[in-house]
Amino acid sequence: MFKDVFKNFKSHCMTGISYMIPVIVIxxxxxxIARLCGNVDVQGTLGYAFISAGNAAFGLMMSVLCAGIAYSxxxxxxxxxxxxxGYLSTQVKASFLGALICGFLIGMMVLxxxxxxxxxxxxxxxxxxxxxxxLSGIVSTLLIMFVFGPPLAALTQIIVDFFMGMNTGSKxxxxxxxxxxxxxxxxxxxxxxxxxxxxxxxxxxxWGPAAGKNAAAMAPPLGMAISALILTxxxxxxxxxxxxxxxxxxxxxxxxxxxxxxxxNDPKRVIPAVTIGSGVAHGLVLAxxxxxxxxxxxxxxxxxxxxxxxxxxxxxxGAMVTAVIVSVLxxxxxxxxxxxxxxxxxxxxxEIG
Numbered sequence: 001m002f003k004d005v006f007k008n009f010k011s012h013c014m015t016g017i018s019y020m021i022p023v024i025v026i027x028x029x030x031x032x033i034a035r036l037c038g039n040v041d042v043q044g045t046l047g048y049a050f051i052s053a054g055n056a057a058f059g060l061m062m063s064v065l066c067a068g069i070a071y072s073x074x075x076x077x078x079x080x081x082x083x084x085x086g087y088l089s090t091q092v093k094a095s096f097l098g099a100l101i102c103g104f105l106i107g108m109m110v111l112x113x114x115x116x117x118x119x120x121x122x123x124x125x126x127x128x129x130x131x132x133x134x135l136s137g138i139v140s141t142l143l144i145m146f147v148f149g150p151p152l153a154a155l156t157q158i159i160v161d162f163f164m165g166m167n168t169g170s171k172x173x174x175x176x177x178x179x180x181x182x183x184x185x186x187x188x189x190x191x192x193x194x195x196x197x198x199x200x201x202x203x204x205x206x207w208g209p210a211a212g213k214n215a216a217a218m219a220p221p222l223g224m225a226i227s228a229l230i231l232t233x234x235x236x237x238x239x240x241x242x243x244x245x246x247x248x249x250x251x252x253x254x255x256x257x258x259x260x261x262x263x264x265n266d267p268k269r270v271i272p273a274v275t276i277g278s279g280v281a282h283g284l285v286l287a288x289x290x291x292x293x294x295x296x297x298x299x300x301x302x303x304x305x306x307x308x309x310x311x312x313x314x315x316x317x318g319a320m321v322t323a324v325i326v327s328v329l330x331x332x333x334x335x336x337x338x339x340x341x342x343x344x345x346x347x348x349x350x351e352i353g
Contacts, residue, residue, distance in 0.1 A: 002108055005073055016068030016103055017199060021295060023064050024202065027057030028294030032304040054293075062086040062099040062203060069100065073107025074114070077128045081106045085140045092149035095156045096200035102144055109136045156204055171208075175286030176279040178209060179216035179318070183278025184271065186220060186256045186263060195295070202295060211292035211305055212282035214254060215315040218298060219281045220274040221251035221258030222315075223322025228262070232327040237334045240265065251319075254298035262326075266335040273326035281318025285311060 005012070031054035034040050037047035066086030070078025082103055089098030110132050117127065143149075181194035198209040228236040228244035236244070243261045250258030263270040292305045305311040 002111075005104070005108055005111070012069050012072040012104070012107070013100065013196060015072035016065045016100070017196065019068035020061050020065040020199070023057050023061045025294050025296060027054045027061065028292070028297075028301075028304055030054035030057060031293055059090065060087075062090045062095065065096070066099040066103040066106070069103025070106040070110070073104065074110035077110045077114075077132045078103075078107050081110070081133055081136050081140060084137060085144055088141065088144050089149070089152075092145060092153055093156065094144065094149045094152035096203040097156060098144060098149055098152045099203075101148055101152070102140055105143060106136055106140055109139060156200075169287070171289075172283040172287040175209070175212045175283035178212060179279035179282025180275045182213055182216040182282065183220050183256070183274045183276075183322075186259050186274065191217075191256065198295065202293075207291035207293050208286050208289065209282075210295050211290045211311060212285035212314075213295065214292060214297070214301055215285050215311060215318060216278035216282040217256045218251045218254050218315055219277050219318035220256055220322060221247035222319040223274065223277050224259045224262045224270070224326065225251070226319060226323035227327045227330075231323055232330060235327070235330040235332065235334060237265075240334070252299045254296055254301075266330065269326055269329040269335075273322045273329065276325060277318045277320075277322025279318075280321045281314050284314035284317060288314065290314070 030050045034047045034050035034054060037045070037050060039045040040047040040051040042048055063083045063086035066089065067079045067082030070082035070085075085102035085106060086099045089095065089102055092098065113127075113132055113135065117123075117131070123131070178194050178197065181190050184190045194213065198213045201207075201209045225244040225247040228241050233241060240262060247258040247262075259270065259274055263274070288307070288310045290305055290307045290311045292301055292311070294301050294304055297304070302308050302311060
């Protein structure tokens, strides 16, 4: 029972994060609109209304994360419990780590009760409405308030203080490493691990990594498009040049996967170039102190950054780094994908028995 939960640990985490992202986006855009309107401290004004909505969204994002994880594990009975536990995690300043742990605890507690409690017709309707929420709620409250909450809050604060205390050079190194994770597999599991780290920073009110992640995720497709359409078009096939046109739009929409067709054809050259370019973009954003209160949004998130010009500069520099590296590494003739014959050979090389 619990073995399956841990086996699908990443899947459960990403379910919670996928529910949390829209809440963060709402909070970021409402906060940005409030700043544009002004008078955020004057009750009754548009600025005050939007800043209130933004603060509410940021205050609820850990509840949504926790509820999403619990729901992924045990279904509907975990939602209400997750909302409460996630809120408590925010109150004790356990933040992202607290909400994540609570989500798993609640999900596993409900799973255990669903399996161990007697299958009684009289109690069947009471289980999801009263019994599961009350018992799990009591246990999760005690754990988050007295057992996990305080040490997780202290750990979160240490991480945030360490990051905030870095000098410019150290911030570039941190950003470079996070950016390399973002670009390495272009939307794969390593990218998702980086997203979790950035989400943890955002949950603690540190928005520099969010701005860096956005630039790092957008740089790979644009870099490949620059290489294929401008710098060395003769090194690419006609199909790749068509893919490059699509990659521009995908870059603007922050879809890192726009670089995948090039990586499939020539992974030895494309993946290192994309990884370094994303690292440079993220590192420059952190070194320059640019922040952004949303974790996604592509070009639509640019007005929300603390310094749009510097952010755009980091994004373009990262893309150019990718473009130059891959253009230099690529051979004079286009690298073709594996032939159909080779693919058929692999397909039929199957042992049955």
